[in-house]
Amino acid sequence: MHHDNGIWVSTEDLMRDESFLQAAEKEFSVENLDQTDGKWETNRRDFLKLLGFGLGAATVAASCEIPVKKAIPYVSKPDEIVPGVANYFASSFVNGGDYCAVLVKTREGRPIKIEGNTLSSVTKGGTSARAQASVLSLYDTRRIQHPGAVKEGNVNKMEWNALDREVKSKLSAGGNIRLITQTIISPTAKKALAEFTTKYPTARVVTYDPVSSAALLAANEQSFGARVIPNFKFGEADVIVSFGADFLGTWISPVEYAREYAKNRKIRGAKGAKMSRHYQVESHMSLTGSNADNRILIKPSETGAAIVALYNELTGNSGGPKLSNEKSAAAIKKMAQDLANHKGKSLVVSGSNNVMEQLYVNEINRMLGNLNTTIDFNAVSYQRQGDEREMMRLIDEMNAGQVSVAIVWGANPAWDLPNAAKFKEAFAKVGTRISFNGIIDETTAECTHSAPAHHILESWGDAEPKAGHLSLIQPTIAPLFKTRQAEHTLLEWADSPNLNRQDEQPYYQYLKSHWTSDLFSRQTKYSTAAAFWDMSLHDGVLEFPATEVGAVMNEVSLNPDAVTKPSGSELEISFYETVNIGGGQYAHNPWLQEMPDPVTRTVWGNYLSIPVEWDGVNEINGWKGLNDGDNVEVEINGQKLACTVVRTFGQPAGTVAIALGGGRESGGCGVGYGVYVNPVLPVEGGLIQYFAGNVKVSDKVGADKHFPSVQFHHTMGVQAMGKDEGKVINVDEKTLGWKGFQGALTDRSIIFHTHVNELPKFAEKMEAFHEEAEHLNVQTLYPDRTDFFGTGVKWGMYVDMNACVGCGACQVACVSENNVPVVGKKEVHRHHEMTWLRIDRYFYGDFENPKVVYQPMMCQHCDNAPCENVCPVNATNHSMEGINQMAYNRCIGTRYCANNCPYKVRRFNWLDYTTADVWPANEEKVFRLEGDDKPFLADNLVRMVLNPDVTVRTRGVIEKCTFCIQRIQEGKLTAKREGRAIMDNDVRTACQTACPTGAIVFGNLNNPDSEVSKLTKANAPIAYKVLEEINVRPGVSYSAKVNNSNEELYS
Amino acid sequence: MSQPVAPVRHVLIEGNKSYHQITEDLCSPTEKAPSREWIVVFALATAFVGLYVFAIVWTVWKGIGTWNLNRTINWGWDITNFVWWIGIGHAGTLISAILLLFRQRWRTGVNRAAEAMTIFAVICAGQFPIFHMGRVWMAMFTIPFPNTRGPLWTNFNSPLLWDIFAISTYFSVSVLFWYTGLVPDLATIRDRASGFRRKMYDLFSFGWTGSAKHWQRHESLSLVLAGLSTPLVLSVHTIVSFDFATSVIPGWHTTIFPPYFVAGAVFSGFAMVQTLMVITRKVLNLKEYITINHIESMNKVIVLTGTIVGVAYLTELFVAWYSGYIYEQFAFYNRVFGPYWWSYFGMMFCNVVSPQLFWSRSIRRSVWWTFFMSILINIGMWFERFVIIPTTLARDFLPSSWSLYSPTWVEISMFLGTIGVFFFCYLVFTRVAPVVAVAEVKAILKVAGDQYIGPKAKKAHGHAHSEPATKKAEEEG
Secondary structure (H helix, E strand, C coil): CCCCCCCCCCCHHHHHCCCHHHHCCCCCCCCCCCCCCCCCCHHHHHHHHHHHHHHHHHHHHHCCCCCCCCCCCCCCCCCCCCCCCCEEEEEEEEEEEEEEEEEEEEECEEEEEECCCCCCCCCCCCCHHHHHHHHHHHHCEEEECCCCCECCCCCEEECCCHHHHHHHHHHCCCCEEEECCCCCCCHHHHHHHHHHHCCCCCCCCCCCCCCCCCHHHHHHHHHCCCEEEEEEEECCEEEEEECCCCCCCCCCCCHHHHHHHHEEEEEECCCCCCCEEEEEEECCCCCCHHHCEEEEEEEEEHHHHHHHHHHHHHHCCCCCCCCCCHHHHHHHHHHHHHCCCCCCCEEEEECCCCHHHHHHHHHHHHHHCECCCEEEEEEEEEECCCHHHHHHHHHHHHCCCCCEEEEECCCHHHCCCCCHHHHHHHHHCCCCCCCCECCCCCCCHCCEEECCCCCHHHHHEEEEECCCEEECCCCCCCCCCCCHHHHHHHHHHHHCCCCCCCCCCHHHHHHHHHHHHHHHHHCCCCCCHHHHHHHHHHCCCCCCCCCCCCCCCCCCCCCHHHCCCCCCCCCEECCCCCCCCCCCCCCCCCHHHHHCCCCCCCCCCCEEEEEECCCCCCCEEEHHCCCCCCCEEEEEEEEEEEEEEECCCCCCCCCCEEECCCCECCCCCCCCCCEEEEHHHHCCCCEECEEEEEEEEEHHHHHHECCCCCCCCEEEEEEEEEECCCEEEEHHHHHCCCCCCCCCCCCCCCCCCCHHHHHHHHHHHHHHHHHHHHHCCCCCCCCCCCCHHCCCCCCEECCCCCCCCCCCCCCHHHHHHHHCCCCCCHHHHHHCCCCEEEEEEEEEEEEECCCEEEEECCCCCCCCCCHHHHHHCEEEECCCCCEEEECCCCCCCCCCCHHHHCCCCCCECCCCCCCCCCCHHHHHHCCCCCCCCCCCCCHHHHCCCCCCCCCCCCCEEEEEECHHHHHHHHHHHHHHHHHCCCCCHHHHHHHHHHHCCEEEEEECCCCCCCCHHHHHCCCCCCCCCCHHHHHCCCCCECCCEEECCCCCCCC | CCCCCCCCCCCEECCCCHHHHHHHHHHHHHHHCCCCCHHHHHHHHHHHHHHHHHHHHHHHHCCCCHHCCCCCCCCCHHHHHHHHHHHHHHHHHHHHHHHHHCCCCHHHHHHHHHHHHHHHHHHHHHHHHHHHCCCHHHHEEEEEECCCCCCCCEEEEHHHHHHHHHHHHHHHHHHHHHHHHHHHHHHHHEEEEEEHHHHHHHHHHCCCCHHHHHHHHHHHHHHHHHHHHHHHHHHHHHHHHHHHHHHHHHHCCCHHHHHHHHHHEEEEEEEHHHHHHHHHHHHHHCCCCCCHHHHHHHHHHHHHHHHHHHHHHHHHHHHHHHHHHHHHHHHHHHHHHHCHHHHHHHHHHHHHHHHHHHHHHHHHHHHHHHHHHHHHHHHHHHHHHHHHHHHHHHHHHHHCCCCCCCCCHHHHHHHHHHHHHHHHHHHHHHHHHCCHHHHHHHHHHHHHHHHHHCCCCCCCCCCCCCCHHHHHHHHHC
């Protein structure tokens, strides 16, 4: 062992000890191995045996049975599917008249996300919250899974051919057949319907919309000779007046209108900035009204009076009903002046459902020279076609026993008609009642047969929302259940010779033949039908050049007495559609239910908005002393509703308002949330009116224990006349503080707003603010990290608060993209909502008639992030690209980061929301659908919606916006694969792509050519960072909110 | 421990005690069957320990969602209780270490119980940072030891990590100090015991014989530990205050916190010592060892620290106004007049106004007043932490995220449960060890016993020197 090189391992080695040398020779000695010296009863081998046996026995005894989860690879992999790589299919989201051209993102054959289709000139890549959420309704556990006979609210399974036989025998037995539908914008579906009605001449289609635009259509028919909705060009108008039309949220085609509208609202630089002026004449704070420059508050029954007042002012006429509010009457006069100054560059719309009022609006537009400028007929909209008067007639027919077969397709008259009870009664007299609806909604429950149609994401189809603008719908997943395309069912029952029943997808062939025969010949771009079809399917949209159709206005006699007469009652109520759950059609979608209403900031139900009052001194109170979450009884024309109130700024005195769509009675998650208000809707001349006079509201009769509001404080600088001061003072300061604390709320460096005319002065002020903030920020002991982030990629975001209309599409998109769990009403009540992106809403300006600013708020990805240095385990840290990262596996849940976040965007998994824990015992408080025995997200069907690129977080960890890190990674890989630098289009966050107005821009701040750098630069100094002075160095910039209000309106 | 003593010293041991009598008085509670009161209180404390265990299991099993914290207020009763208990845990070390340095002889009457209280309070405090974690089973991530979890290491920038070191160090030093002092006393009990008890006390007294070498080593170790503890008294609460002071949240981000927290901690620690001593001296009949003079001395510390805390409160308000920074101004405005105004006024009344009564000598020397005030101060100091934590978080920068908070039964149970744990430990302690340090009291008998310096004192003993340590063992027995 001893080597001559002088290396030794022990003193024995060095001394050449005899015993050591001996031992060293026997390198593999077996001595001592089996030695027992008498003290130990077990030797090493026995010990090992016992150890082995013990371990084995313990293992067997514990019998850890872990469920086997099988992942089966493709036997023969479809060409287009690469595991881990998403496929996008162009399609359309259509629900009645709601339309959006979309791309459906699928992973391994599952649709998981909706994106906008930028090729569409209607929606231009924008989406709505409803379209975003449609992917969740595909995986609704309440969907009807097979055709069958309906008994006591259940569908007893039948085979399709048995059902077909039975139905066909009823159809051919003679007697009247009625199809009840919502607006159908699909030309091919209409063709199928035509085949059906040809086969059965007694069949007639009755169409109505859940929220009616019948008067608008009727008026247009009289004025323009066509029962359509003209092409409103909000982007071309300098002055926009809306009489209660919520065109940014719910009216006709909000995605299209919002994009157009925002075009004229964005500010590029402080110098010479221009924007349109928007007046909203309304009686509750609607989403559109909240974006308006000026709101003129009226009572709901005075919409007609307001329209006539405008008409009279423009024409010099008099007569007609008068407005009760003199301030508003005077304001309308000034508004008329503004309109008259912008002839041909203005636009007046109305959401009223009174034909004469709409005729007046058409006449006003004609007088203002808006026809063929801001309103044209080159691409009319087909997005509303219904007329509830036909439903009223149908009820009479059914009552008279004249209908033998009724088929319901997409509509839900047993719930959404004001006279739903009467409908149900009459409907029961129809012998055969068939529903195509996908869930057992209120109408399907009244039917005899259910022939469930596919979900839109399983369907073939097409849509023509506007004349000449077609788009295709293609399935992105094989039907999950034994459902069948509605059009297929109709053609089947019509024994159509054009339906090839042998084909695997007969309706696909039918659709394709319609396109390749009828539409192919109308275009010139493609020479072969196959290429035409392939490219149309690829693009998803097909647009024909607009044909110039000059609008001709018919002579229509206007009668000021035919508009709605003001009710004169002390208290009136208005009913409105919400941007998320619509008129109730979307109530069964948990994502939409949990999306806060943009204005009231409440979720899971509809709440009665009541005015807010200030005593002139120290207290802001709800009307009648009511508080958020108090229950009241509302009596409307003798009918009673039990409502929960929410105090809403901007709700005019003498009015209350409540959304439609609450209190669903059957079919899914919307059951049990909110109030069912439809039965109290008045019907005037067959048209449903969305307001009522003669309203009484009781005092408090109780309280909603789980009133779910995500925002407790609403104002940032509202002003009114102070009682003691005798002048206009800041109400926030007065009620929250006292003199000396002035500015504590209004001067917060969170929201900056100004008037467009004062932009240059404001820019100077902002310049000073930036300087001051920078001065404060450099007073630090720590080295500046700007250099570090100045190289390579630095991700950042720009949010244009002038373009943001608050529609919430981004919020639902974020939920969808990032597997954000649904927590339910009670958890939201406890402020446990998990949304990574929220839209803060603040009121400012006049206390009674405030303005609104929406601020999308997500993780600001601070370069000096306060959350990062306080985490004891480094679970949140900074990437070299300026992203504040979360390592969920590392997080131990001290929540210190969430406390130290100035923006409060961090979300903690309080309970096992995603059911990721192994034991189900802790799921008791986790959100579940009514009647389900397991939590919402524990269902394997619902879990199909999860994005496999995003970790599902467990209980006890913090999560937050990641700037869609999975998309960044994907974009980087793409750029790398293509061997180039990363570009703007490689990475677009989910909120960015969802936004209909382009308010959110994301990109590399270090690239001077990226849109985000350009915008931040162009908009300096009015672009700012929230809380700029606290030296956290956020990565998100906001533009100051600029309005263009008519300052003289109320002077 | 023999120093020259000025004759103006107060009598600290009354009742003309002999060394043997001291042994009898202080060791007998561990030898007698427990009194009925003890059994009742112990049963009650045990029930609360059960409640505590239940609340913990419930929290870990179901999730922090069983508490009412929310996206805005992520710390509530949990951290409030943590800071409260840690504050209480300051008196023991202060009495043992700092008062030792200041040569305050009166500390010998109360230091044993105060140190025990410190240890139990720190045990209670430690529960909250552990169980407020969302994933407590991953708590070992906070310990920097070589591991196979890749390059992730603890974050030494985080005050929470400092807390872990500060508190665990404080706890271990406190336990060592306390136990070192206990060893001779345990040996005394051993010498009086027989059978199994004798065996156990033999084991726990490490074979103490009272030899000169033992005493010498004991004294040296005590001195070393006292030296170690002294900076800890100041550091622990300083570091706890960093949890808030290093943050960016207005109302937390203030440099005044370290001294303010330490003063508050001493304040609340003494209040808790008073609460316990007033009961203990009555129940265990130790009025001659824990005299009115002791109570008065501690009340003096209370009025001093209470006033320091009051100055800190006012300084905060002044600085908020003087800063000219609206968020800071609003944070303090909100503390005083916001939705939790009652907790601020509760704090002000209990911590600043009420201790001023102790300027009156008669109140200072009244047992009942002392007890009542000590409870008030305990409540007030809890309010202080509540004001600092949830009230500040409730309304920070962005008004959109403002929220409100009230605890659930789980959070309340956990708090009540730790009070149960505290009393459980303390009651067991009174049964197994002398609540007054026997050896230390004996050491000052000749300089503070009434028969030596009181009115009954023999003149010859006016300038008495204490007995050599070795003699003490002989007189015991």
